[in-house]
Amino acid sequence: MMNMNMSGVQLPTHRGLYYGGAWHEPKGGYADTFSPSTGENLGRAAVANAEDVAAAVEAAHAAYRQWSQQPPSIRGAALREVAAILRANKEELARLDAINCGNPVTALMRDVDIAAQLVEYFAGLVYELRGSTIPMGEGVVNMTIREPYGVCARIVAYNHPIMFTASRFAAPVAAGNAVIMKPPVQAPLSAYRLAELVDGIFPAGIFNVLSGDRECGEALVQHPLVPRITLIGSIPTGRAITRAAADQLKNVSLELGGKNALIIYPDADIERAIAGAVKGMAFAWCGQACSSTTRLFLHEDIYDEVLEGVLEGIKAFRPGDPMNPETSMGAIVSKAQFDKIMEYIEVGKAEGAKLVAGGKRPDDGNLEQGWFIEPTVFADVDMSMRIAREEIFGPVLSVIKWKDEDSMYDEVNSVEYGLAAGIYTTNLATAHNAASRVEAGYVWINNAVSHFFPAPFGGFKQSGNNKEESFEELLSYTQQKNVYITL
Template sequence: MNAIPLNLPTRRGLYYGGEWHAPKTNRYLQSKSPSTGELLGEIADGTSDDAEAVIAAAQQGFRTWRDVPPLERAKILREAGALIRKHGDELALIDSADGGNPFHEMRSDAAKAAGQFDFFAGLVTEMKGDSIPMGPGVVNFTTREPLGVVARIVAFNHPFMFTAAKAAAPLAAGNSVIMKPPEVASLSAIRLAEIIGHLFPAGVFNVAIGGREMGAALSTHPDIAMVTLIGSVPTGRAIMKAASETLKPLLFELGGKNALIAFPDADPDEVASAVIGGMNFTWCGQSCGSTSRAFIHESIYAAVVEKLPKHVAKYRPGLPTDPATTMGAIVSREQYEKVLRYIDVAKADGAKLLLGGKRPDDPKLAEGNFVEPTVFVDVNQTMRIANEEVFGPILSVLPWSDEKQMLRDVNAVEYGLTCSIWTNDLKAAHRAAAGVEAGFVWVNEVAKHFLGTPFGGYKQSGIGREECLSELLAFTREKNIHVRFAG
């Protein structure tokens, strides 16, 4: 088992104005481990009254932070990144216990979060304006200014990485931030505030714990300059509606029902490995970017299906805090039961169960939200598991023969986040990449993000792009200044 002690945060309230605060209504939520059912303690359940106090503190913090020179802001961001690296294993273990994902993968989440602090620290001087020629006696130019108070609402599948990494760009741009972590996995965000909160002027970095009431308050408040979300499409629609009253700009990364497409010339074993790797079974399929639909050309379909069990075998559910575990637990009982319902629906629709489809037999896992990696084959696009985002460890494999029909099926869903294409035919690769309605496309690769490249979706999968310069600029507004020389 893991030799690193589970160092849970000592604070359980809201962090704002550089201090810790109990919820004004004294309401708390129970935080339970999804793998063991163990109670990890209570966390604040912030309400609209708490939101008012957080926002007021963040406004005050913004007035200080916006005037800090960009390179000084960058220095503080790098210090935050260094502290995250120093405490990386500790933070990863908290996420494993609280969120259900394997410790060895959560370590990479901590490293990625630190990397984004460094990345956006390096871009602070790229928030540049332009000069526009106007002729003699006139200077016309643009500048970029921070927006104000930014609220970022993040999802439960990478609770620490999202809370930390998504603070980096708005802070680099000179905004104050209010991070709202998921109420089902908030402990690593609280610990993050304990570790890096002191680096920033009071009110610049804030953590608002709470459920829907807190999210609604942040989305509607007139003093919030921008709201962002990593979450579900229904939540995105609700926030967009709420934010419309004050015309807030939005940045959303929402759901996905992503496709992997294999052409006839692709190597069946490579494809089988990519099909399983792209499903993100490590996170129990709880990933917006998972390629949960695998479209395999009929000429290699049988060969690919035959090799899937070999590649699935490396993903075995286990206690997330054990470094040897390769597949964790589903984050909540509600989500777990949803996954089991979809397995029943797939069977009723006529999909053929190849692997999994049930709880693991290990008695040590009896109290947790565990489901075996599940693969259905001979799926067609009319089935619910080929159209609806499960957000669980269910993979659908679909044969295809006609390329135009296959692309219609790929694009038939309301989502458009990622797509993975496997072929050695350059024409086929470019043809498919141009034809799929997705914002992030891999060719002969799957599941990877590349810091500096824009990540985001088409259709209902989101608005805007992250992990790149565009994310930084999204947290600024452009001002034009026209100067006529006197005399």
């Protein structure tokens, strides 16, 4: 294929499917991929069908047994080489994501750094996949062994394409599995480039990239030689995968959506809390972050002061060209997502919430071809409103007033989500009590939205069922075997 160059970005040469250590033309054909900030056609992207998936799975299954028998040092060294490649190509990979998913290039360069750190982290843990001995009495040795599953499929989301694709393959590969990465259909270009860059580091068939739509995902879930499936995505998709995997009793891990609460107590450091409320919305990503704190619970004594501070703070985020290093806020990933967010904004108005900021396209003619939305804030929101209960996955903040602590926690926990929560207070007892009362898997005290690996990240309730970015993630890609030996 001809090497293309658009907007100063060198696009990947290969646009097919990477499996078995080689590039393949997709039996499912191709579809175009676009830049959400300009509407520009970035060329074709492979669409894997069930036949493509079957070929890739067979290649991966043939490779994993030999890989799993390699000394841990071999697996660790290969992963460290990947981390070095990520750092050496950080700007190129970030620019690919910026043009293909719409997030600001400066923020995406941090994503590449995070991916490299996570890959190195799992490279260092290869010797820790150890078992144990269990006393059974004289004449007996009993021990446990951790073994890989085989072929693992990882389906990742569009908000952090290169970070998810580059980092989420590390744990299964470190544990001795082969992995098939399915990058986001909206933004597959950085995954193609990653496959080009790491080609030859692993034995053929250990690292594979299949781009595609629903048929590709369904075929991965249904294939009998794929015993382990993970998803970063929406609750409806997670439910569909769980149902499809149930017939074969596959091991399924889900990191799903969130409708996360940020709770500010009247004794909080107000300046710090305001900064946290703005940071927690992840406006640089247009709110397209599972851990965004999109529900802001303000005590009535500080409601007006904090709301005023938040409205001032969001002025630092203005949509712009994601390729510009000075841009603080990018574009929505697609027209479909843009339309969904705008519909929620209209629903918020109709339900009686007070729109106090944003709610529209920016007044900039240079951005009219892209999917941009200003930072949006609704005040006087209550929990009967859809904008307070449903994940919007956009730059929309709902501000809710509270007075009674018990009633506030009832409202915080009333949604089906339970991914993350933030609490701002200067009282240690209040902080510990709040952390125990929120039904969420990841809790910040006097902070918001940041991930701190190797702290285990993952949700409660409908937001997920496993932990990532941690030793727990590595263990989840192993099966425990018991060996009982009579001497």
